[in-house]
Amino acid sequence: MRAYDLTNAHWFKSSYSNGEGGNCVEVSPDFPGTVPVRDSKNPTGPVLVVPAAAWSVFVAGIAG
Numbered sequence: 001m002r003a004y005d006l007t008n009a010h011w012f013k014s015s016y017s018n019g020e021g022g023n024c025v026e027v028s029p030d031f032p033g034t035v036p037v038r039d040s041k042n043p044t045g046p047v048l049v050v051p052a053a054a055w056s057v058f059v060a061g062i063a064g
């Protein structure tokens with residue numbers, strides 16, 4: 001298992017996220033080939049790092 005240094009990662013919420021902190025995830029584009037994902041309500045909590053291809057399939061699946 002590979003460890004990632006996420007200390008300086010830039011995180012982005014979905015454009016569908018509201019300003020009231022609803023159920024949302026954040027992702028970081030700073031790691032080519034992978035997508036770190038975290039709970040926006042718990043930014044110091046655990047991070048799930050998935051292959052970029054798997055993330056693309058996931059997003060396509062929920063988009064419609």
